[in-house]
Amino acid sequence: MIYIIGHKNPDTDSICSAIALTYFLKEKSGWEVKPARAGDINPETKFVLEKFGFPEPELLENADGKQLVLVDHNEKEQIIDGSPKIIEVIDHHKINFSYPEPINFISEAVGSTATIIAEKFFSENMEIPDNIAGILLCSILSDTVIFKSPTTTEKDKKTAEKLNKKLNFDLEKFGKEIKQAGMDLDKPAKELILRDFKEFIFGAKKFGIGQIEIVGIEAFLKERKLEINTAMEQVKQEKGYDCLIFAATDILKEGSEFFIEGQEEKIEKIFNIKLKEKSAWIDGMMSRKKQIIPPLDEYFKS
Numbered sequence: 576m577i578y579i580i581g582h583k584n585p586d587t588d589s590i591c592s593a594i595a596l597t598y599f600l601k602e603k604s605g606w607e608v609k610p611a612r613a614g615d616i617n618p619e620t621k622f623v624l625e626k627f628g629f630p631e632p633e634l635l636e637n638a639d640g641k642q643l644v645l646v647d648h649n650e651k652e653q654i655i656d657g658s659p660k661i662i663e664v665i666d667h668h669k670i671n672f673s674y675p676e677p678i679n680f681i682s683e684a685v686g687s688t689a690t691i692i693a694e695k696f697f698s699e700n701m702e703i704p705d706n707i708a709g710i711l712l713c714s715i716l717s718d719t720v721i722f723k724s725p726t727t728t729e730k731d732k733k734t735a736e737k738l739n740k741k742l743n744f745d746l747e748k749f750g751k752e753i754k755q756a757g758m759d760l761d762k763p764a765k766e767l768i769l770r771d772f773k774e775f776i777f778g779a780k781k782f783g784i785g786q787i788e789i790v791g792i793e794a795f796l797k798e799r800k801l802e803i804n805t806a807m808e809q810v811k812q813e814k815g816y817d818c819l820i821f822a823a824t825d826i827l828k829e830g831s832e833f834f835i836e837g838q839e840e841k842i843e844k845i846f847n848i849k850l851k852e853k854s855a856w857i858d859g860m861m862s863r864k865k866q867i868i869p870p871l872d873e874y875f876k877s
């Protein structure tokens with residue numbers, strides 16, 4: 576038995592490429608293959624598998640004595656623990672790989688491993704079942720962040736269109752749906768504020784700064800703004816912050832809705848914004864580390 580497996584902490588491309596390549600190899604070569612995973616399935620991948628009717632691949636705890644085809648990774652740190660026999664590697668990441676025997680190593684600088692796997696079907700003129708086309712399409716949309724990531728190539732776009740011929744999704748809309756499923760926003764506002772949260776002392780002031788990634792900021796604000804404002808007041812009080820900041824970062828619109836509780840006038844001045852009902856949009860604001868913390872530190876330390 577040969578296991579086809581993606582990296583530790585698997586994403587949609589890792590899982591779906593393994594499933595699609597398993598189908599390809601079975602059909603084409605009659606190999607005894609099986610998709611596997613090197614960790615828990617994330618919410619985005621769960622959505623994709625359910626949508627196209629695939630079960631979660633088998634979890635491999637250890638690769639000792641197993642034969643593996645690696646997809647979507649090649650670096651040692653990302654390979655499942657143990658000493659497997661590696662048969663083949665198919666990947667789109669930078670190469671940092673060595674192996675004591677000759678093996679097939681397929682590497683292409685494209686936006687997703689799924690793009691490379693889809694090309695295998697195309698070049699063999701092999702029919703792609705709708706559900707396989709579906710998961711490959713999802714992997715491309717996911718890994719390229721709906722073609723917005725700088726890693727996106729023309730080939731990814733063309734491959735996605737080809738896969739979508741029979742499926743007929745609105746790619747932009749469907750891509751957002753996939754990303755949204757992965758963001759797991761269907762949680763209480765307080766949980767979203769505290770999900771990726773850090774505390775700082777700037778000068779004599781205590782700050783709490785949370786950030787989440789979302790797509791579709793408008794719809795999110797329409798539905799959740801009041802609830803977030805209330806939760807902001809609560810968190811600030813409970814934890815005794817001088818200022819609480821929550822950045823809801825839209826990875827497609829490339830900016831953040833900034834929620835502020837405390838020190839409002841100073842924050843408005845620092846970031847050159849005008850708060851409306853406790854929040855404001857800041858174009859291009861993506862990074863807490865690089866864009867939020869330095870100006871706060873600079874202003875309050877003096």
Ligand SMILES: [Mn+2]
Nearest residue numbers: 588647688718
């Ligand atoms: Mn990938």
